[in-house]
Amino acid sequence: MLSAGRITKTFLVMSLIALGYLFAKPGQVEAAAKVDLEQCANGTLSAPLAGGTCDYERGNMNEQKSHYAEGNYISYRMVITGLASGPHVLQFSWDTTKQSKHAIDWIGTHNITNTGANPCQKDTHTSNQTEYCTLASFSDEAFIPVDPNIQSATITPLLGPHPTMPTSGKFYAWGADITNETAAGILNITYSLIPAGSYVGDTSTTLVQINFTVPNPAGTVVFAWAGHIGDHRTYLLPDSGWGTGNSAVDVSGSPYHTSLVSLDGSGGNLDLQLAASAITSPARITVNKLCVPNTDNGNPTFPFTYTAPGQNAAAFPNSPLACEDSENLDINSFANANGDNYIIAETPATGWRLTALQCDLMDTLGNVITQNIGQNKNLSTGSITLSVHEGDTINCTYTNKRKPRLIVTKLVTTDDGGNAEPSQFDISVSGDSPSPSGFPGDPDGTLVILDPSGDNDGDYDVNEAAFSGYVGTFSGDCNSNGVGTVPDGGTHTCTITNDDQPATLTLVKTVENDNGGSATEDDFQAYINENEVPWGAAQTLNAGSYTASEDGMTGYVASSWGGDCEEDGTITLNAGDNKTCSITNDDIAPILHLRKIVTNDNGGEATLAASR
Structure with missing residues (x-):
């Protein structure tokens, strides 16, 4: 039963008791037909059969042989031998509700959940393992039409949420041709709800009829389909559920049935009984990502991980998450009936800190049942431990606030012939744990993250090393000394302009x-x-x-x-x-040159001796 948003399962036995019945068409006593109605055992929850395979069996298939979750499809087949060639009529039914709880909603393709299901495989309980047919060589297929009862306003009770039956399901036949189908390949059938117009009472049953022809010579006929297990989860789109307390796991006491009603007008109550012990009700953890501010914030992303019992941490589907994103983790198996512990953790984006983390237990309509669940919540590590039970819907909101930011821009003016580049200037920042605290100048700006304690504003003091021939000035959000305070979650820009001097x-x-x-x-x-x-x-x-x-x-x-x-x-x-x-x-010192000329034209004998 679903109580206060959590599922308390009644551990029934999933007994799929299918007996072989003999049918004889009137006037054809010599041509008796044997019919087996079987469903597929897909292994235990801890040891599922590989490759999505399963074994078709008639007998008891409890949780020791099979495992299904709400919203899964149970694979069925019907094997008919001894049919004469010619037209035949088959009727079968399933319990749509039991105790007014939704059991098997509709029918679909046989291998939706058990992807490796092979309706042609020989019975596992016989020594002859020759297949009944060849899987790929089916003789006919037909689309399964939507059951109008599921969404009819005249059916009671259909209050509140209800699912939408998909249109892609197919009914398959081997060794026979389906004759009641339209030109578009859709089964031309009428869904008969018994009692008419109601999903209330101990049991409501849906009955359908398949008309088919067996060729000459006749052989083994195999039909295959699957039954959709009623699901409580209303958050699944488009295949929504019935809401808390209204689904398959809420049926207690008696099992419900899939039955052969008649073959060519004869027969009765060849059925498979289904109970809850092999069915789990999936849980969902939803993580919502909120950012402050939520616009013009650089579009940060936040990686999320979850750690399942006994497992290593794994990334959330579609992680990392952007601001305003939501992501779901669906849990289909549980090791502990009292709840499995899951650790959810966020790695904050650079420059952001986690300021709030709240997980609430919800009902499937989005109403809060219990606020602030979880243990070991740690804002520093972004982690919380959740005890998850079957059917739980847990909504966790992570709120991250951007740390104060400072953008330091370096400009250099070279109108007096200088050729220095911004990167030649060494800049340092002190204050509330700036990161980085030292860096070369950049005209495009350098982002500095401040990390004050709590939700305080971020103080900063910007300085630069002296650079010969240039005079620096501060502008923007810095004062003339390069000092300022960034509001919590805000951004300041400080510009240092260095002008070359003549x-x-x-x-x-x-x-x-x-x-x-x-x-x-x-x-x-x-x-x-x-x-x-x-x-x-x-x-x-x-x-x-x-x-x-x-x-x-x-x-x-x-x-x-x-x-x-x-x-x-x-x-x-x-x-x-x-x-x-x-x-x-x-x-240059002057130089005097003296020149002596002696003329001895009258007999003199003097020489050029100089005197001063």
């Missing part, structure tokens, strides 16, 4: 007049890149390469250039440089 070059002239010269510096014209400049005055220049030179003067010898210039007067100025280049001009 360089100066001063040319210094020294004139030495130690040999009687009288020239001054004004007698020598100075040049920077052939542009006249005065001596001794700082010239403002952009960063770059320059050549100092001068006009020479007779009687003076110029030295090589000195100071910050190369000997030939060349110099490279960086942003903010203040350089000086010097040159010395020395007067």
